[in-house]
Amino acid sequence: MSQKWFFTGRYKGYSFQSFQKDLISGVVVGIIAIPLGMAFAIASGVKPEYGIYTTIIAGILISLLGGSKFQIGGPTGAFIPVLFGVVATYGYENLLIAGFMAGIILFLMGVFRLGSLIKFIPRPVTIGFTSGIAVIIFVGQIPNFLGLSNVEKHELFLDNMHEIVLHMGEINRYSVLTAIICLAVLLLTPRFFPKIPGSLIALIVSTGIATIFYPTQVATIGSTYGDIPSNLPSFQVPDISYEKIVQLLRPAFVIAILGAIESLLSAVVADGMTNSKHNSNRELVGQGIANIVTPLFGGIPATGAIARTATNIKTGATSPISGVVHGMVVLLVLLLFAPFASKIPLASMAPILMVVAWNMSERRVFYHVLQTKSEDSIVLLVTFLLTVFVNLTVAVEVGLILAVIIFTKRMGDIIVTEKVLPNPANKHEKVESHVVTDSHDCPQISIYNVEGPLFFGAAQAFEQSIMSTINYRPKILLLRLGRVPFMDTTGEARLSSIVKDFSKHGIVVISGIKSQPKKVIMKTGLYDFVGEKHFFEHTGDAINYALTQLNTNKCLGCRHFAFKECTALSGTTDNFIEKKTVYQHSN
Structure with missing residues (x-):
């Protein structure tokens, strides 16, 4: 063991008074x-x-x-x-x-x-x-x-x-x-x-x-x-x-x-x-x-x-x-x-x-945790009882397994996948979920905001929430992954399933992906499958790209007006648009 390891910072300024x-x-x-x-x-x-x-x-x-x-x-x-x-x-x-x-x-x-x-x-x-x-x-x-x-x-x-x-x-x-x-x-x-x-x-x-x-x-x-x-x-x-x-x-x-x-x-x-x-x-x-x-x-x-x-x-x-x-x-x-x-x-x-x-x-802390009547209380009681009535080895093993299961469930519950659209009432036109209604939704572009870690405990719920809501087969699927801090191979597999299924008839666009999830999909080849041109740092740029991929014939006569560009694309009169906007704001 080196002198540096032995002496580092441990006796700095040491004196006879310190020794006393x-x-x-x-x-x-x-x-x-x-x-x-x-x-x-x-x-x-x-x-x-x-x-x-x-x-x-x-x-x-x-x-x-x-x-x-x-x-x-x-x-x-x-x-x-x-x-x-x-x-x-x-x-x-x-x-x-x-x-x-x-x-x-x-x-x-x-x-x-x-x-x-x-x-x-x-x-x-x-x-x-x-x-x-x-x-x-x-x-x-x-x-x-x-x-x-x-x-x-x-x-x-x-x-x-x-x-x-x-x-x-x-x-x-x-x-x-x-x-x-x-x-x-x-x-x-x-x-x-x-x-x-x-x-x-x-x-x-x-x-x-x-x-x-x-x-x-x-x-x-x-x-x-x-x-x-x-x-x-x-x-x-x-x-x-x-x-x-x-x-x-x-x-x-x-x-x-x-x-x-x-x-x-x-x-x-x-x-x-x-x-x-x-x-x-x-x-x-x-x-x-x-x-x-x-x-x-x-x-x-x-x-x-x-x-x-x-x-x-x-x-x-x-x-x-x-x-x-x-x-x-x-x-x-x-x-x-x-x-x-x-x-x-x-x-x-x-x-x-x-x-x-x-x-x-730890009697006070023990009682405090029991009072919460939460999953932690179960872990505490199980570990305590197994320590007393079985042995410490089994108690720690079972306690840790229970804690991991509960943690996985909690993290799985955190994942939020919701359909969003730009809010015309917001000057920055931030995408929000509450503006999506039956009468205000683009038939050709579906935008989803994904928030939370995309790992094995949440991956299935993520896939089901998206696949169950795109049955009408829009042309473009835009996934906002800026709030996905982590992705494991199970999460990547579910994402890959969505991408490959949707790509048979449409285009997948991804915005804001973080470095860790990006590294995962690059290693698995999903990044290349989606195509570099379909990745965007900002949602606004991704939406602009998606609008260029629309079937404009389907836009004619559309009354949803999900984007500000819909006025020109639908060929609807300004008078109708004005009435539509007033109606939306009044409701």
């Missing part, structure tokens, strides 16, 4: 990240230290190599149901391989500049799966909150609910007390001590009380998962085979897409808070490298963390150095205080994750 701010921000965010890293790892079905390793390695690499100056990376709540599903189905070793593959996918997305494509994922889909994930996380922490023992974790939500109900008679009052103390401190700390990380204070207070008064009555990290080692694991390349790559390709792709969405959303939030601009492709490259390296040290997949990034900015961060400091702080805590972390009760971790779930639930 980054140091403070990094320490604060690092302290916040410690309990979250362990909690996310436990909820994902792996040992808590793997969340710590991820926070350190991925956090540092994402800050150094990503596209946002303020991004804080690490394990996040959004990954929990996906990672737990992979661990439950394939095991921890294969999770490392899936994370490694996801890193490669993210890296390639950034290299091929696909970062901007993430913005095309509809908001109802992201709200739906985010809210669904929040429900899964919240419900998943009920056993730890209540101190239920021997609760088997399942991949499906309903199975987990059934398991909780079965063990409801085993509630541990000490665990409930510990969880309530932790939750109370967690909620009250921001109100009375806004600058102190609430999650850390809540852990310290609830762990201290449990350790002093009832040390053997609650399950702890150490008693459940073993002591947390006070060092990083050794470098180890996962055992990758072709069969495993094929087997894990789908979960790896889901991890990559979810990671891309989360990291770029976080970067956008950071932009809004700092009036800066991130580089989406560079962000994906940084995320990719971090997720390639982290599994080599036993870490789980990571992405940009919105809450930690926002905290980083609020505490005064000025550059990626704060993210590096955050990772170093977590490493220092791991080396010095790992034995103490083993004494943390699982009941103390539960409220932290529940609050995370509550904050990420």
Whole structure:
């Protein structure tokens, strides 16, 4: 990676005062990240230290190599149901391989500049799966909150609910007390001590009380998962085979897409808070490298963390150095205080994750979209329900398919094809549809105004609307395509069908065609079939040409007077014309 890529604009004007701010921000965010890293790892079905390793390695690499100056990376709540599903189905070793593959996918997305494509994922889909994930996380922490023992974790939500109900008679009052103390401190700390990380204070207070008064009555990290080692694991390349790559390709792709969405959303939030601009492709490259390296040290997949990034900015961060400091702080805590972390009760971790779930639930936006009672509400509900009751992969796939279908229908409804004529009451004689009547319409020239994208979802309606109204076989068909911004091959095929059918007995003239549709019909040969002389930039020039192609014998005695030239062509007296005009204006 070049120096230009590494340093561009990220440390411009950096000073010792900037470093001081980054140091403070990094320490604060690092302290916040410690309990979250362990909690996310436990909820994902792996040992808590793997969340710590991820926070350190991925956090540092994402800050150094990503596209946002303020991004804080690490394990996040959004990954929990996906990672737990992979661990439950394939095991921890294969999770490392899936994370490694996801890193490669993210890296390639950034290299091929696909970062901007993430913005095309509809908001109802992201709200739906985010809210669904929040429900899964919240419900998943009920056993730890209540101190239920021997609760088997399942991949499906309903199975987990059934398991909780079965063990409801085993509630541990000490665990409930510990969880309530932790939750109370967690909620009250921001109100009375806004600058102190609430999650850390809540852990310290609830762990201290449990350790002093009832040390053997609650399950702890150490008693459940073993002591947390006070060092990083050794470098180890996962055992990758072709069969495993094929087997894990789908979960790896889901991890990559979810990671891309989360990291770029976080970067956008950071932009809004700092009036800066991130580089989406560079962000994906940084995320990719971090997720390639982290599994080599036993870490789980990571992405940009919105809450930690926002905290980083609020505490005064000025550059990626704060993210590096955050990772170093977590490493220092791991080396010095790992034995103490083993004494943390699982009941103390539960409220932290529940609050995370509550904050990420998008409940206000969820309700707002439901209130619209639109197609977006359907996409939102379907994505949400599938996330909760099936899995995130199916939810996103179905949500996107539904969104595409609805978008296609909406775009198809936008296409407007209407018959028009010049309005004599307008001094510029603009063509308008309301002037076309049974008594005011040219029998030889039909002018159609086409407005909207001419693509597969609208092409059939476009063809039918024209073909059904030219049964009387006019001589000239003038198509105004100035308001057709886009045409695909299906739209071209329908247009070609109209042109070729009409050309058997008449002339097709086209005005105002835009560059993209023009390129399409030039590639297919339709442009040459119509003939260059039949294309005009302005409708007025096209009408003038069409008038020269009329059968003047049919104009004699015509009473429609669709064009100003009709007076001379029809051979009608001026007195009749005057009466006709007065009649038209009076009606």
